[in-house]
Amino acid sequence: MGVEPSFDDYVRARSDGLLRLAWLITRNWEDARDAVQDGFAALYPRWHRLPEGDRRHAYVSRTVVNACLAVIRRRRAQPVADPSVLAEAPVSADASTAIAAADEAWRLCAELPPAQRAAVVLRFYRDYSFGQIAEALGCPESTARSHVHRAMATLRSRLGKGDDDE
Amino acid sequence: MNDEERAFCDALRRADTVEVPVPPLDPAEISGRGHRVRPAWRDALVAAVWVVALAGVGIAVFSSVGRGIPAVPVAPHVEATGATVEVDLFSGRENPVVEISESVTDELYALLDDKAAAAVNTDPREELLGFRGFVVTPVDDPDGRVLRILPDAVRFGPVHDYRRLDDPEQVFFRFILDSIRGSLSDDVLKAIDEVTQTPVAPDESDPPDDPPNRTGDTATWILLNPETVTPDSTDIVLGVTRLGCANGETGRVLPAVVDYGEDQIAIRVDVEAWSDQPADCQGNEEVMFSVHLDEPIGQRELVDAACLAGEAQGTSFCAGGAVRWTP
Numbered sequence: 001m002g003v004e005p006s007f008d009d010y011v012r013a014r015s016d017g018l019l020r021l022a023w024l025i026t027r028n029w030e031d032a033r034d035a036v037q038d039g040f041a042a043l044y045p046r047w048h049r050l051p052e053g054d055r056r057h058a059y060v061s062r063t064v065v066n067a068c069l070a071v072i073r074r075r076r077a078q079p080v081a082d083p084s085v086l087a088e089a090p091v092s093a094d095a096s097t098a099i100a101a102a103d104e105a106w107r108l109c110a111e112l113p114p115a116q117r118a119a120v121v122l123r124f125y126r127d128y129s130f131g132q133i134a135e136a137l138g139c140p141e142s143t144a145r146s147h148v149h150r151a152m153a154t155l156r157s158r159l160g161k162g163d164d165d166e
Numbered sequence: 167m168n169d170e171e172r173a174f175c176d177a178l179r180r181a182d183t184v185e186v187p188v189p190p191l192d193p194a195e196i197s198g199r200g201h202r203v204r205p206a207w208r209d210a211l212v213a214a215v216w217v218v219a220l221a222g223v224g225i226a227v228f229s230s231v232g233r234g235i236p237a238v239p240v241a242p243h244v245e246a247t248g249a250t251v252e253v254d255l256f257s258g259r260e261n262p263v264v265e266i267s268e269s270v271t272d273e274l275y276a277l278l279d280d281k282a283a284a285a286v287n288t289d290p291r292e293e294l295l296g297f298r299g300f301v302v303t304p305v306d307d308p309d310g311r312v313l314r315i316l317p318d319a320v321r322f323g324p325v326h327d328y329r330r331l332d333d334p335e336q337v338f339f340r341f342i343l344d345s346i347r348g349s350l351s352d353d354v355l356k357a358i359d360e361v362t363q364t365p366v367a368p369d370e371s372d373p374p375d376d377p378p379n380r381t382g383d384t385a386t387w388i389l390l391n392p393e394t395v396t397p398d399s400t401d402i403v404l405g406v407t408r409l410g411c412a413n414g415e416t417g418r419v420l421p422a423v424v425d426y427g428e429d430q431i432a433i434r435v436d437v438e439a440w441s442d443q444p445a446d447c448q449g450n451e452e453v454m455f456s457v458h459l460d461e462p463i464g465q466r467e468l469v470d471a472a473c474l475a476g477e478a479q480g481t482s483f484c485a486g487g488a489v490r491w492t493p
Contacts, residue, residue, distance in 0.1 A: 008193035015191045020181045033188040038481050040196045042411050066414075070407070073452065074388065074483060101169065102176035109177065124171065125178040138414055152170040159173075 004056070007047045011040055014057075018064050024121045025068040027110050035067040042067070061126070062136040065118055069137075072114045101159055108155050115139070119147035247305050248272065251346050254298035254314070255357055264349040266342075271304060274341060275311065278320065281331060281425055288321065288330035297358055300342045315342050337423065382420050382436040384409045386472045386483040389490050390454060395468070397493050400459045402468070405452040408437045409478050412450055419455045425471070430489075431463060434471035465493045 005013065015036065022032035043050065043063055050056050109117055115137060122128040122136055133144040167175070248271025253262045266274075299321070302313040314321040317339045323329040333339065347355070387404040389395060395402055408416040418438040425432040435455060468491035473484030 007197060011191055011193040011196065016186050019186050019188065019191075020184070023184075023186075024178055024181050029186070029188045033191070034481070037191055037196060038483075040191065040193075041481065044197050070450070070483075098172070098176065101173035102180075105170075105173040105177035106180070109174070120174055121178060124174040125181065152168075152174070155170045155173060159170075 004052050007040075007044060010060075014060070018061070021061065021121065021125065022064055022068050024109070024125055025065065025114070025118050026071055031071045032068070035071045036064050038070070039064040039067040058132070058136075065122065065136050066138070069114050069118060101155075104158055105155055108151065108158060112151055112154075116147040116151050119144055120151045123148050249274075249302050249304045251342060252301040252303070253346075253350065253354060253358070254301050255354070262350060262354055264346045266302075266345050270345045271302075274302065274313075274338070274345075275304075277338065277341065277423070278313070278322070278331070281423075282329075283425070283427065285320075285322075285329040285331040288328055290321075290325050290328035300339075300346075302342065313338075315339055382439040384472050384476060384478050385416065385419070385435050385437040386478050387433070387435050387455070387470050387490070388452075389468070392491055395463070395491050397464050398462050400462055402457050402459070404433075404435060404455045404457060406435050406437065406455045407452050407483070408440075408450040409472070409481070409483065410440060412440050414450055416450045416453045419453055422455075422457045423471070424457070424459060426459075426461060427466070430467045430469045431459065432469040432471040432474065432488075433457060463491075463493070467492050 018036045018039075019029075019032050022035045023029055026032050026035060039060065043060065050059055109120060112120065118137060119133050122133045123130075128136065130141050130144045130148070133148070134141040137144060137147075247265045248268035249266050251264050251266055253264075255261055297317070299314040299316040302315060304311060311322060315338045316333075317336055319333050320331045320338050321328065322331075331338075343358075350358075385406050385408045387406045390403045390405045404422075406416060406419050416437055417440070420436045420438060423434045423436075425434075435457075437453075467489045469488045470484070470490055471488070472478040473488035478484050
C-alpha cells in the first residue's frame with residue numbers, strides 16, 4: 001500500500017483539476033475557487049480518516065461537486081453583479097459541424113439546472129458511471145440517468161432547431 | 167457514443183486547455199480555517215473590546231472594524247482547557263471548580279461580544295445573595311475578562327468600568343450550565359436549583375439528550391423572501407444551512423439570537439450540534455425558519471452574524487458579505 005499524500009501535497013497536486021471541475025459546474029472561476037476551498041476546509045479536520053487511493057479522490061470530488069451546488073444555491077439568493085460571468089464560454093469560431101455542436105453543448109451546459117449540469121459534467125468530463133453520478137449527487141441512479149438524458153435531449157432539440165434555422 | 171454525447175465530451179474537455187485564472191489554493195489557509203487559529207482573533211478581540219470600553223465609548227460590536235464575534239461551534243478535535251468555571255454557591259463549603267474547553271470558552275466570549283453593546287455600568291460591590299453565579303476565568307487571560315454569570319445577567323469588566331448585561335432569557339446561564347452539567351454532582355445541581363429557583367437538576371421526565379437552550383453548530387442564513395421585507399417588518403423568513411459536514415442535513419434550527427444595533431440587526435442562527443459520528447460533506451439542505459423581531463427593522467441592515475467572524479467567515483457562504491438586507 002502506497003503512502004497517502006499529505007493534505008498540503010494533495011491540495012497542491014489536485015487543485016487545478018478540481019478547480020476546472022468546479023468551474024464547469026459553477027461557470028464562474030471565483031465561485032469555483034470558493035467551492036473547492038469550502039470542500040477542502042470541510043474535509044481537512046478528518047483528512048486522515050478518509051478512504052485511501054481512488055476512493056479518496058472520489059470522495060473529494062463528491063465533496064467539491066456538492067460544494068459547487070451549495071455555491072450555486074447561495075448565488076441564486078444574492079444578486080450577481082455581472083450575470084455574464086456566469087457563462088464564460090470558450091466558443092470556437094470554427095464552423096465545422098462537430099465543433100458547432102460542441103459550442104452548442106457548451107452554451108447549453110451553462111443554462112442547465114445545476115444538478116443536471118453537474119450530472120453532465122461528471123458523465124462527460126469525468127467519465128463517471130451513472131452509479132457514481134448518483135452517489136456524488138446523493139440521488140437515485142435513475143435520477144442521474146434522467147439528468148443526463150434530458151440534457152442530451154435538449155441538445156438534440158437545439159441542434160435540430162439550428163438546422164431548421166439555417 | 168452518439169453525436170450528443172460526443173458534443174458534450176468535446177465541449178467540456180475544452181476546460182483542460184483553459185488556464186486557471188484564480189490564485190492557487192493555499193493549504194495553510196485552508197487548514198488554518200479548518201482548525202480555527204484561535205489566538206489571533208481572540209487576542210484582537212480582547213484588545214479591541216477593552217480598548218474601546220476603556221475609551222468610554224462602548225463596545226463597537228457591529229462597527230465596521232469591530233464586528234461582534236458570533237458563536238463558533240464546539241470543535242470536537244480541540245479539547246484544551248479554555249477557562250475554569252467556579253460555581254460560587256456561598257454554601258459554607260468549598261466551591262466546585264470545573265474546566266471548559268477552548269471551543270466552549272471561545273463560544274461563550276463570542277456570545278458575550280455579540281451582546282455586550284447592551285451592557286450598562288453597575289456597581290461591582292453589589293451584594294449578591296445565595297447563588298453568586300458561575301465565575302468564568304480564562305486560563306490564558308486570568309486577569310482579563312473574568313465573567314460572573316448569574317441566572318439573569320452577566321457581570322464583567324474592570325472595577326472602574328464594571329458592567330452588567332441583563333440576560334432575562336438565561337442564554338448565558340444555560341449555555342454555561344449545559345457545558346459543565348456533566349462535571350457537577352447532583353447535589354451541586356440541586357443546590358443551584360434551590361437557590362436560583364431555576365430547574366437545573368436532572369429531570370427524569372425530560373429526555374436526557376435534549377438540553378434546553380443548547381447552543382449548537384454554526385449555520386448561515388439568507389432571506390427567503392427579501393422582496394417582502396420592509397422597514398416595518400417584524401417577521402422574516404430565513405433559509406438556514408448548516409455550515410459543517412452533516413450528510414446533507416441541516417437539522418433542527420435553534421432559537422435565533424438577535425442583536426439590535428443602531429445601524430444593523432445581527433441575527434445568529436445555530437443548528438443543533440452534530441454528533442461526533444462521521445458525516446459526508448455533501449451540501450446541506452436549506453431549512454426554512456421564521457424569526458420574529460422585537461422591533462421593526464427600520465433603517466437598519468439585516469446581518470448574518472455567522473459571517474462577521476468565526477469559521478463561516480471566509481467561506482463562500484459569506485462571500486457576498488454578512489449583510490442580507492439593506493433598507
